[in-house]
Amino acid sequence: MGNAVSIKDIARKFKCAPSTISRALNDHPMINIDTRKTIQEYANKVGYQKNTISLSLLNKRSKTLGVIIPSISHYHETAIIEGLEAILQPAGYLLNICVTNECHALEKEYLNRLVANRVDAICISLSQETFDRSLNEHIDLAISRSLPIIFMDRFYHALDVDRVITDDFKGAFMATEHLIQMGCQRIAHLHGPRGITVSQQRFKGYEACLKKYGREVEEELVKQVKFSPECGLEATMHLLDQKAKPDGIFAVNDEVGFGAMKVIQERNYKIPEDIALVGFDDIPLAAFAPIALSSVSRQSKKIGEQSAQLFLSKMNGISDHQQVTLEPELIVRSSSQRNHFSKI
Amino acid sequence: MGNAVSIKDIARKFKCAPSTISRALNDHPMINIDTRKTIQEYANKVGYQKNTISLSLLNKRSKTLGVIIPSISHYHETAIIEGLEAILQPAGYLLNICVTNECHALEKEYLNRLVANRVDAICISLSQETFDRSLNEHIDLAISRSLPIIFMDRFYHALDVDRVITDDFKGAFMATEHLIQMGCQRIAHLHGPRGITVSQQRFKGYEACLKKYGREVEEELVKQVKFSPECGLEATMHLLDQKAKPDGIFAVNDEVGFGAMKVIQERNYKIPEDIALVGFDDIPLAAFAPIALSSVSRQSKKIGEQSAQLFLSKMNGISDHQQVTLEPELIVRSSSQRNHFSKI
DNA sequence: AGTTCAAATGCAAACGTTTGCGTAATTTTT
DNA sequence: AAAAATTACGCAAACGTTTGCATTTGAACT
Incomplete structure (x- = not known):
């Protein structure tokens, strides 16, 4: 003191x-x-x-990384943090973690505070509001002051930025193709909140895959949900209430998948025979769902690690922008594994 | 820059x-x-x-709170962070979050770094290693320098410290009593890692409750597990392999409960009729377990909020130590709700 | 015109640390 | 014995901001 x-x-x-x-x-x-x-x-x-503070003042670097994320309640985000720490702790850095709750005003406020605190760089996953309405002035301002900004997941639509993302499009494509190969004819998609990159990319992957196999996206098979099991449950209920029911569901994430599974079982449909189900994120509990949930791993921890590496390389004076895209991995479990399936 | x-x-x-x-x-x-x-x-x-750094130097306070936690991969910890942010963001503070992975050396290292960074206080949940071996010198040193330290969950065995904890004993007691009231005769406990306060407290609550109803703790009904579904599954498998099987299980947390549920269903026992199951933490997915999982809520977010309040009160010069104990809440769901049960 | 007062601004120290340069004191060299 | 070199340390500025205390300026009094 x-x-x-x-x-x-x-x-x-x-x-x-x-x-x-x-x-x-x-x-x-x-x-x-x-x-x-x-x-x-x-x-x-x-x-x-x-006293590190006086050193920061002198050296004009604080050995601190600012981290701005929209939420911290999902596996994906905590795994990112684990990845960041794994690399940055040995390098002597501390993390200033800020959670925006998807709120633009808070994001702006936190960004200012981090800048005032002279963090050496900022790893950010944009809030939904920021992304929806392209409210980028605060980001522009920070960049113009040559503060290194590394985007994770949801990135800024400019060419010359650093970013580390998963190929959500590909992951969604893989999930959908897997359902097709399992013989599903009517594949529904539980679509994430609009305006969020991952939601859009996953939908596009789903769409592209259907197209590849000569199918169309049927509007009544696409329901929009928030990232919660409750929403997954509700949306799936509506799906099952329709006359033409789906026989496969690709959920935008595992929490939503859990919700879907709940109502499917309550209605006494068999998984995966009647309805095959695939989620996204591969959360630790996925294998312990009522029926072990197939999922697409997006290598969350690696996103953190790569972002940290990118940050360190910038600290070492490497100034050209890097864009890292990680490969998703499909984990097939009981919820989609049909032993006897029709070949397409 | x-x-x-x-x-x-x-x-x-x-x-x-x-x-x-x-x-x-x-x-x-x-x-x-x-x-x-x-x-x-x-x-x-x-x-x-x-430039906040120069201000920190001048004012001898950094408007930053250090947070040291053993892990960040469970709901409990992220909810604590949400609670901290909810109170401290409006107050103009930033959070330096450090994850020790239950490792004492890392905890010590992080503590030093936070002290060097002159954080205004530290909210800490001790690592398992620190707790197991009572390696408290680093904490003592920080306290002796009159750095405010607020303990969360796992606290330091001294009278004059600030701490915010949940009454795990009581929560475990409630869970066990509930199982008894549901007619369970042989109640097993999936015991958390030894040396961790919550494990010990929950076991003690379980033990005390059994005693109250004139029962003894049977050694073969208590299995030690780590906080993962995999461990829960394995331990429960051993329980079911024994000649005298349990008809109720109190799991040290929900992840473990998920694992237990998995193997119980695989063995074709009915939940809750054959075996009633209660977890702990009330994670968001608890209600979406194969059978909706009963659980004890430990008000994780409130722990963060109260810790933040305690911190703010210390910043306002209140120097006497406060010890806040939060009340747990039993959430009964299908995994333990028996409609026809024998009264004790 | 001299005095008093108020308004507006400057000076300098302080927070804690590092570092280039200057300067003693001591030793080595011629 | 004088010159050169070495060793060990001190001085002061710098990082960016705040703040108590001068100081300046001009106006309003006697």
Whole structure:
């Protein structure tokens, strides 16, 4: 706290200049070896702890990374944080984590605060509001001040930015193709909130795959949901209420998939025989769903790791923009694995 | 970055002293109203952003809270963070979040780094290693430097500390009593990792409740697990392999409960008729388990909120130590709700 | 015109640390 | 013994901001 011992305090004790203490503590060869030891021992004894704040002021870098995410309640986001920490802890960095709750005003406020705190860079996943309405002034401003910004998942529509994303399109394509190969004729999609990149990309992957197999997107088979099991349940209920029911469902994420599964079972349809189901994200509980849930892994932890690597490379002066795209992986489990399926 | 415009820059532009600029930007009445406006407009135009670092140095407070947690992959921890942010964002604070992976060395390292960064306080949930082996020197040191430390969940065994915890004992007692009231005769417990407060407290609550109803803890009905569905599955498998099977299971948390449920269903036992099941934490997916999982809510978000409040009160000079204990809440769902049950 | 007062601004120190340069003191070299 | 080199340390500025205390300026009094 306020009574922390400083270099000046130690200097006073030894009746010498602060510079001497500083050099002694940093093992500078200019200082007599005995003096050094004496000072170091004393500093240790009184619990001297370097004040990083003054260093940040001096060096114009804070050894801190700002992280802005729309939410922190899903596996994907926490895995990203784990990935960031895995790389940045050994490198001596700290993380300033800010959760915007998908709210643009909060995102802007947090961005300002991080800039004021002079973080060395910002890893950001844009809020839904920001993305929907293309409210990019705050981002532009930060970029114009040459603050390195690394986009994760939801990125800024400009060519010259750094970003690390998963190929959601491909993941969705794989999931849909898998359902087709399992013999599904009417594949529904539980579509994520509009305006969010991942929702759009996953829908596009779904759409493209259907097209590839000569099918059309049927409007009544696409329901929009929020990323929660409750919404998944409700939307699936509507699907099942329709005359022409689906025999396969691709859910925008696993939580939604859980909701879908619940109502499908309540209506006594068999999974995967009557309806095959695939989710997205491959959350740890996916395998422990009522019927083990097939899912597309988006390598969440790797997103964090790669973002951290990208950040470090920027700290080392690499200035050209990098765009990393990670490959999704389809994990097939019971919810979609049909043993006897019709070949297309 | 390094080229950020400072008060000095502006002062040079206006050929006046930095102090004038500072006062003008802070709307100090001492400065001529027109001068103020002119300066403010210019500052706005060139995108001046206050450098919080210099302020931290001056004021000896960083408007940052350090958060040290053993893990970030469960609902409980993310909900705590949400609670912290909900209170501290409006108060103008930022969060430095550090994940120790239950590792003592990392906890120590992070603590040092946070102290060096002069965070205003630290909210910490001790790592398992720290707790197991009572490796408290780093904590003692921080406390001796009068850095406010607020313990969450796993706390430090000293009387005069600030802490916010849930009454896990009571929650476990309630869960066990509920199973008894549902007519369970042989209630097993999936015990969390030893050395962790919540594991111990939940076991004690289970034990005390059994005692209250004149029963003994049967060793073969208590299995130790890690906080994962995989472990829950494995331990439950062993329980079911025993000659005298349980007819009720109290799992140390919901993930473990999911694992238990999986294997119970695979063995074709009926839930809750053959085996009633209760978890802990009330994760969002609990209601979407194969059979909706009964659970004890520990008010995770409230832990964050209360910790934040406690922190703010300390920032306002309240120095006496506070110990907040939150009440758990039993949420009964299908996994334990028996319609016809024997009264004890 | 001299004095008093108010308004507006400047000065300098402070927060804690680092670092280039200057300068003693001591040793080595010629 | 004088010159050169080495060793060990101090000085002061710098990072960006705030703030108590001068100081300046001009106006309003006697």
